[in-house]
Amino acid sequence: MDKNNLPKELFVPAKKRDDEAEKISRPSRTFLQDASRSLLKNVPSMVAIFALVVIIIMSFIGPGMNDYGYDDQDLSRAKMPARVPGLENISWSGFTGTLQGTYKGSTVEEAKQKALSRYGNDEEFIDIEVKDKGDGSEDSAKVKAVYHIYEAKDMEDQYFWFGTDGLGRDQWTRAWQGTKISLYIAFLAAAIDLVIGVIYGGISGYYGGRIDNIMQRIIEILIGIPNLVVVILMIIILKPGIISITIALTITGWIGMARIVRGEVLKLKNQEFVLASRTLGAPDRKIIFRHLIPNVVGLIIINTMFTIPNAIFFEAFLSFIGLGLVPPEASLGTLIDTGFDSLQIYPYMLIFPAILISVIMVAFNILADGLRDAFDPKMRD
CATH class of the missing domain: 3.30.30 (Defensin A-like)
Structure with missing residues (x-):
């Protein structure tokens, strides 16, 4: 058909309706709904969430799936x-x-x-x-x-799913018990970092001036102290264990969160909605926690997700070098330390806890990347 000689009957004027002129083309969503939708479409993040949920559930039910306690010793079934x-x-x-x-x-x-x-x-x-x-x-x-x-050893009717260690303790039970302790330390440290970091950074950024200068000098002093030095001091003062590791992680772990929150609050505190709230007589506490903090919740969640695997790795590192939990307490770090001594002869003692800690850290990092993309307006459809 010749494009230059099209029949006029093909062209019909479009009908305009006033009630459809301002109609929204897609349903309105809140910020969290839009972020959740983006996260659900991220396949790697959903796989990471599934893996973490399975590991967390197994850390609670895994130790009870057989008749062996995590500290039941029997040299007749060693290794x-x-x-x-x-x-x-x-x-x-x-x-x-x-x-x-x-x-x-x-x-x-x-x-x-x-x-x-x-x-x-x-x-x-x-x-x-x-x-x-x-x-x-x-x-x-x-x-x-x-x-x-x-x-x-005439044990054909027995099964040790992850094997046993040098003292005959069931590695399946100890691996999941160690996972639970490692996750507990990581989540506790992340929660404490979240509370202290958000409050400290919000106050420092909102008030500014002399208060901000004093608070930032304190942060500069703390950030100059290596974590390992703090851990050694905690072990000298306290006994090695969960409490000393948690305190050591808490002393300096919140600094990163505080600096991120402070930077965002400095950008937002002169925005129109903050000035309007201040003009209407809203107290500073309400402005910080009702207007400023909710606008940086995305960065807070993302930074928390990155904090958890870092805390798990730090605890495993401390236990590996002998500054962490004391036997018979089990964590992924202590299990890896024990398995490393018998790597060439009994590699299974190292493989299973190493796989667990690797999956946990990779899953948390993938989830953090997915949350970062979901909360970033530039990454949305």
């Missing part, structure tokens, strides 16, 4: 590998309940002898497979040994 019903017959699952290793020697017999001596010479329960017969040179012969330790 038992992971064994799970249904997966014990799948060789690649990692939950077969066997210890495996490759041993070298100048001859096959020498390599076999090394394997047998490693597992207490229980030949009846050791399967040896020759990998390389060698040429007679040093460590040229290789054999693979599989030790069925549950059969050797």
Whole structure:
């Protein structure tokens, strides 16, 4: 059809209606509704939330899923590998309940002898497979040994899903108990940082002047003290444990939150809605907590989400270097410290708590990124 000779019948004047002229094209949403909608559309963030919910639930119900307490010691079942019903017959699952290793020697017999001596010479329960017969040179012969330790200890009817440690304590129970303690320390420290940081930063930014100068000098003094020094001082004054770690995290952990809130309050306190509220006679307390803080709630939530994994890692680091919880108390840091000592021989003791702390930290960081995008007006549709 020729575009220059279109029939006039195709063109109809548009009908205008006054009642539809000001009609809103999409439903009106509040700030939180719009942020929630954006967060729900973020697939990685929803996966992170699901993973965190599962881990938090398991930290409460996991220790009660078997008959072993987190401090039940029995040397007869020490260092038992992971064994799970249904997966014990799948060789690649990692939950077969066997210890495996490759041993070298100048001859096959020498390599076999090394394997047998490693597992207490229980030949009846050791399967040896020759990998390389060698040429007679040093460590040229290789054999693979599989030790069925549950059969050797007459424990075929027992299952330790994450194995046991050197004192025979169930790693499944200790891993979830340690997760609960690590999460407790992290959430408690984040809550304290949230309260102190928001109040301190809001007051400093709103009043400004001499009050702001004095409060900021205090922050500069505290920020110059390394966290590790504070922790050591707390351990000298108090006994190592949850209380000393929490206090150490609280002393300097709120500084970042306070500086963020102060900066935002400085930008908002001269806005028209604040001046109008002040003109109407609203007290300073109401202006700060009713008008200023709600406008920076997005940054507060995001910074809190980043604070939690940092606190978990800091607690794990302290426990790893021996400044954290004292045995028999369990946390992810103490479990990693114990597993690290037996990494080459019993790697399962390190793998499971390391996976848990990695998933927790990655999930919190992904969730924080999703919240940052959801609360950012520039990222909305």
